[in-house]
Amino acid sequence: MRIKVINGNTFQPMTDNIGEVARSVAAPTTEIVAATPSAGPISIESFYDEYLAIPYILEEIIKDEAEFDAFVIACWGDPGIEAAREITSKPVVGIAEASMYVANMLGAKFGVVTVLERAHNLIEHTVAKVGLGPRCASIQCTSLSVLDTEELRDHACMVLEGAGRKAIAEGAEALALGCAGMSGLDIMLEAKLGVPVIDSVAAAVKMAESLVALGKRTSKVKTFQMPEPKEIRGYPEHMQSASFHA
Amino acid sequence: MRIKVINGNTFQPMTDNIGEVARSVAAPTTEIVAATPSAGPISIESFYDEYLAIPYILEEIIKDEAEFDAFVIACWGDPGIEAAREITSKPVVGIAEASMYVANMLGAKFGVVTVLERAHNLIEHTVAKVGLGPRCASIQCTSLSVLDTEELRDHACMVLEGAGRKAIAEGAEALALGCAGMSGLDIMLEAKLGVPVIDSVAAAVKMAESLVALGKRTSKVKTFQMPEPKEIRGYPEHMQSASFHA
Amino acid sequence: MRIKVINGNTFQPMTDNIGEVARSVAAPTTEIVAATPSAGPISIESFYDEYLAIPYILEEIIKDEAEFDAFVIACWGDPGIEAAREITSKPVVGIAEASMYVANMLGAKFGVVTVLERAHNLIEHTVAKVGLGPRCASIQCTSLSVLDTEELRDHACMVLEGAGRKAIAEGAEALALGCAGMSGLDIMLEAKLGVPVIDSVAAAVKMAESLVALGKRTSKVKTFQMPEPKEIRGYPEHMQSASFHA
């Protein structure tokens, strides 16, 4: 089985870390390819960042769709996932949804610890999009930028511990790490906090493997039909929806 | 007062129609500029279309931000509006939200009549994003493509009349036209259906004028702060977030 | 265009202030008439106050319905607005709903700062009635009576600043002033708090002007049909529903 794990941003060290974590939990028979989009911001913190990243996250699915069995979008917020499910019938899993499903099986309520305060509404919106609002007890933003999570591991861990304690105080019994850059911090945080801490990338890899093992493909009856063929100005040939129907 | 009304797609005749409708309701002292993004799909029907359109909708705000008092995003779904509110502090109004506010002041429940069935979840998600889910009685999709609404006016009107009757039967007392391409059909539909039918572009122009007249600017305390300056690969200089801070 | 702005209470100085604020934002072509009901409490703080005020708020619409293009009910709580929409087909706008729509276009979540703690449930109920519960982050009551807001401007401003900070801490990014008596305090509070503060009367005037400019009238298909003609004991001739059908 081959799974392509697509980093949402264009920061290669984060892609490397994502790939490493993904491989560490993947089944021996699963091949993981971690990819960095060809364009987009080096970190996703604002809605602006997210929207500029999405076309090139999608391009990563388009350009070698036939070579993979499933795709993971490795950015909490699951950017572009509805479109990803339109352009392929192979399973696409977002790390946000996957981490919430896992957390939901381990605690009566879950929490999310994440980056900058400005992301609070984006995170809340992501929880609502997945549909698990009724089980989310707390969203805790911090002073961490996305790159801090990657480059200042000890500091990030300390800050997330504090955020985790606040989430637990508000009723969370399991925590999702709300940024791909936090991948690999789960074990240390779990030891400090005494509750399950979910590495979102790891969770998504297992969900993707599961969908493939179950032989399931994305529904094409309504929302996730292939995009209608039409002219899309300013985008290369392989991103034209007409080419998907070829 | 100068308002830039940005068509979400790249179909120039639709931009022309949007501009015409906008000017027909604008105050005499308001100058309307209707713009077509430099890139993106010629119509927005799928999530894929929407996500590929957004960067270039945003570019329309960026490229002459200083010359306008407010911006209207003229595509039901209000694509990219959160990002638009980050990159300028001038008011940004989406036609979806504006049409819902107007409908909400005219009936106890409102409905939305719109294009293809595949858009149902996108429309539902838009209603939820604005926050008015509790007042929405019905969303009616049709067989109409976006370009049909523009090019087959009589047919579109007939189809929308049927959809409107279904929405009224489900409790809607006022209807929002859920596509910028439907602009200009409100009067005819209102005559046939006997309920207020809201031209979404027209509604948004009046909301934008109102915000300017009230002297209000977008909040910059949390979610809609300016994007952090950072490298955004593959995008031109003027779309780099660093340039906004210059 | 002529808009009648109806103060909910019978305190003439508040009507005067409401009129002044309304005129300050109205278009040059709009004539504002601010009216005090002929009966009712001098301030509305309890449900009892509100219910005794409503018949005479409605009377203000009835008695010269033909002479105005739109009506504004200038009391946060939008008292009697459903009935107002029954007895005229001309647009009726409540200051509560108008201020929420404006706030909703300026921040990702809004808050309301208002008078006495006893009003908390009334305010909450008003937000729910408009349908924007999902976007309301905070309702902050204070020690201010309605007349305090009018008569102790400096004190009111200081108290509202504190309430505003609490609302912002709870996630509000824009604030609605939840009492007509607070009209005129928005600029000062905005300067202190750094977030948009919405003068609810001003917002309602612009919404009313917008509805008139759009040529829209209240839906008469179901909820807001004219009241059935019937005997209404103890009320004067012009308030008999039969007279509306004459």
Next chain:
Amino acid sequence: MRIKVINGNTFQPMTDNIGEVARSVAAPTTEIVAATPSAGPISIESFYDEYLAIPYILEEIIKDEAEFDAFVIACWGDPGIEAAREITSKPVVGIAEASMYVANMLGAKFGVVTVLERAHNLIEHTVAKVGLGPRCASIQCTSLSVLDTEELRDHACMVLEGAGRKAIAEGAEALALGCAGMSGLDIMLEAKLGVPVIDSVAAAVKMAESLVALGKRTSKVKTFQMPEPKEIRGYPEHMQSASFHA
């Protein structure tokens, strides 16, 4: 124990029927007084009717508050009940809430059958006000006016049977009769429909008796404090809030 059951409208035959039903279920030790307000519409169908009725429903509580142990507001919609709870600390029960509690103890979901279609939003709003929206499966309006329910008993019964079947088909397992005028029709409808049908007036009498037997009084900590004393123009002395504090 003395309970005052207040008809919402001024139609004396309906008051008589309400009194009869109330007495038929009251404990032998309970004295029922059924009252008609001194002013207001002869039936409540529109919001306009409701708002003009409320001051005089409240007056019925005020004028001999000391002589009763509890009050029932006998109009589905529970008009003015929040204010009623302010002006006395004795229990006040609405027939809408009471019928919903009873229905909720007898079926997994309940339905409401009621009068004219225009009342649909008022009924829905009443369910939401009580807080039981999650358990309400269906609201069925009919062609019946309020007076029809009183004067055309056979016809009303037949129409309500049809409405009841629709509600059951939508998931209702117990039905509340959504108008005081329907009091007394429950047994016949129950026989035809095979599900519990709740006479709302009867339910309210038992709830009021229960609250008195439990020795409970309305909370005065926040929302339902006594109204502040203040001038209320145009209302008689005994309706001045100052007089409640005397």
Next chain:
Amino acid sequence: MRIKVINGNTFQPMTDNIGEVARSVAAPTTEIVAATPSAGPISIESFYDEYLAIPYILEEIIKDEAEFDAFVIACWGDPGIEAAREITSKPVVGIAEASMYVANMLGAKFGVVTVLERAHNLIEHTVAKVGLGPRCASIQCTSLSVLDTEELRDHACMVLEGAGRKAIAEGAEALALGCAGMSGLDIMLEAKLGVPVIDSVAAAVKMAESLVALGKRTSKVKTFQMPEPKEIRGYPEHMQSASFHA
């Protein structure tokens, strides 16, 4: 009228107390029988406790169903109540639902004060099951075990007073005592807190009497039909569903 009040746990002193409280509020013509199940945990604090208790709570209904007019399940959480409503058509009332209905008629929002923190989700789930989530302002867990509430009355009262103050601070205007073991503490707490405090057992007895007086029986159309006759291994003859149909 004969009402069987079934303690959820097997601690006889708690059954005795429940019986005493029930008798203290029952009508003179009502006979109360307080019963302890033949098996199950001596207190219910975990979901495990609750699920092991339920079959023997149900057995108390089964074994002399014909001899009673109504049943009360006296454990906050209303354990097994859906099944109880299947196996008899006589009214079954849970103390949780009854206390919420009573609280709901006395304050604009209610709160629940209860035992150990681990029960928080069970309590929240109970509120949702009844359908009154929108009116519940606060759930306050404490350090009290179920047996503490019974055996350490003074300590329990002191702890509950603190919990009550927190609930009031979060908006509760009336409080339900969230454990049958707390029965009898309502008066003392009411005196200290100044808000209505509902003895849940007492509330349920009055609700049960009311349903009997109204002549109502549980709906048998859908959810609460009699269980299909089938083999139920390991349970005695009288608990076989086939025997209910005999």
Next chain:
Amino acid sequence: MRIKVINGNTFQPMTDNIGEVARSVAAPTTEIVAATPSAGPISIESFYDEYLAIPYILEEIIKDEAEFDAFVIACWGDPGIEAAREITSKPVVGIAEASMYVANMLGAKFGVVTVLERAHNLIEHTVAKVGLGPRCASIQCTSLSVLDTEELRDHACMVLEGAGRKAIAEGAEALALGCAGMSGLDIMLEAKLGVPVIDSVAAAVKMAESLVALGKRTSKVKTFQMPEPKEIRGYPEHMQSASFHA
């Protein structure tokens, strides 16, 4: 890895089928043990059935907890799952939740097709318990009993096809098979309906494997702590909570 898949009912042929399906999707390194509880109903259709089954579903976890890495509760409704999560810290997965997570990753909205109409509220309650109500478009009950699903495969398939079409018409894009007895029918239904159909047992096995592979254990901070040791009358020694602490 060893996973114990516990049939909720005591019908051995259904256990056999469940085991077969589980093994067909399990990883080669996973050993599946399918177990039938020692007591309980031969099928679960009513709440009565469910509550009598739960103690013996839990016993299956208790009696050889040390020998397995994870447990699956194979009855849609996830009976007793909160208690199961208390009595072990090893992962416990319900087939209802698992099938919803899988469906949620394949369609914009999911539906559930299931057995008798009486189960509708139980199914709805299960969806709410998992927290995915906002994504559930349709619940379709049928004329099928649980044993029909097992013994009349062709008939069951035909009936489920009809139910599936109704669910799709109401907006479902992926379907969960809402009964363990339906396991194995997914492929045939998928072929007929053209949407993903989720075998709930298969889904749960993959979720359980995933949790084990991720090294996660149930949170013990609050809701799912071990039950307090106490006397549980009438249950055997190994089901006493004190023994879990030994």
